[in-house]
Amino acid sequence: MRTTNIERNTSETNIRLSLNLDGTGQSSVATGCGFLDHMLTLFARHGRFDLDLSCEGDTWVDYHHTVEDVGICLGQAFAQCLGDKKGICRYGDIVLPMDETLMLCAADISGRAYLGYDVDIPNPKVGDFDTELAEEFMLGFVREARITLHFKQLAGKNTHHILEAMFKALGRTLRQAAAIDPDFAEEVPSTKGVL
């Protein structure tokens, strides 16, 4: 089982996280931001990752620090779980529909951080969540996980659908990319020999 625990305490957030990449999609998520909890529950379910996450953040300011720091911790956990990346499929992608929304997501567990974010979200808020924070979450995640990640919104009008499609697509794509390919279980999938 590829599992890890993270604890990260700053003056802005206190986060505890446990992740099992080879789980069944069970999660317990309490970040203090209801919309982020909804997104991470979807992410875990569709990735079939087990995720236990609590965050006490300075939400009286806004959700910025909470969302960014949860992204950072999840990225750290993902990298720790992958270890030397031996046997992983490395690449994953999906074009995920949700009603009128169509979201392309592609990932390369490359050892290099890059985020392509071609997403056009119509509303600045969904509930009390600032929708621009989705990009901050993804940036925090890719920097720490050291993966290449692209989102391209092919269609979409409803803000909730667009964000939900992003997080579902992220789960599905990472599940694929992190999965062990039985034919290459003892190999690092790079001609360089290292990822």
Ligand SMILES: [Mn+2]
């Ligand atoms: Mn929803």
